[in-house]
Amino acid sequence: MTEKTPPSNIQLPEPTLRRLPWYLAYLSTINKNDTEYVSTTRIAEALDVDPSQIAKDLSFLGIRGKTRIGYQVEALEEKLQGFLGFGRSHNAIMMGAGSLGAALIADSGLQRYGLDIVAGIDINPDIIGTRINGVEIFAPDAVETLVKKLNAVIGIIAVPVNSAQGASDRLVEAGIKAIWNFTPSRIRVPEGVVISNTSIYSHLAVMYNRMSLLDLQ
């Protein structure tokens, strides 16, 4: 793990952490040949966020804009990238190489955000030994060896619901430091292990409900 920028070991409010990637995404759309500086007002207009909120969020990174000029675009982009951990590489093991698991392995976008899936695990003998996007799929009993050999720190869970807790336990026992859960099931981890839930299907439920309220279904 290379460390070009200072580590982001500052406790940030979660809403701020969720907004920072918006700012980064916006900066990436700016043509740097045309535009050296960007103001909070301009970011605010593009993203529909209050300018003072943007200034406050960015102050957590220890940088302030220049009065009446704003932030230097490239410097801010690099800072955000580093701060969010997207500039470092984090090795990850994918538990479950079925439909969603294989899809995530195939998503090269994750690599640009600092996530390197270095191995996949599945119980299906037909896919064990095959490769998806260059990533080899192994049987579950290889987890412990793989975590150590490949320096994996993150485990991604995309197995069927009733195998989710077991898959997580296996990873934690092998020394994994964070679990990224894509299943709709609740996973428990011991203290000191990070758990992050991305429940795609829960988001769908919220969307369907909003649609039916608007009588759009």
Place this chain on the structure above:
Amino acid sequence: MTEKTPPSNIQLPEPTLRRLPWYLAYLSTINKNDTEYVSTTRIAEALDVDPSQIAKDLSFLGIRGKTRIGYQVEALEEKLQGFLGFGRSHNAIMMGAGSLGAALIADSGLQRYGLDIVAGIDINPDIIGTRINGVEIFAPDAVETLVKKLNAVIGIIAVPVNSAQGASDRLVEAGIKAIWNFTPSRIRVPEGVVISNTSIYSHLAVMYNRMSLLDLQ
């Protein structure tokens, strides 16, 4: 759209809506031959949610458990499925069939949750006319015709950041009712259109930050 269960046109608190899929996921792990009834206590233990919270969440669905017995598993499962909109089919157009877009098209899990991706859109001439998982990829100028012909109500955005707003505008103009945004960019929609954000990469940022706080990176 078939309608086996009453439509879920009740305004639910979002935390409740996010928990309902957990209950559904848990119920799906129960062997129905062995177990006819399940109590809130048992669900609570499995999911680490307060039993009274579960009873409250489920009361929104208009069903109550029997004292000392609990809920009939199959009936509750069916009710949740219907209520969450997972039992109906919603046609969707995928904007962007690159890495993430193709991955989502390939994820057959979405279909089990009521989402049918019926067409993909991409600007890359090499993939226009091809099929992913049986879903045909079209050029952007086909959007309007496709939305109408295929009765699409949801548009999924998985294009590069600086094309996200344009892709959404195009869908809304064509009559789409809800936008599911997978990009880290902020998308604006007119009133009456539902917007739902699943920012996978923002979740990564939150996870990296928690890891660095625990000195785990």
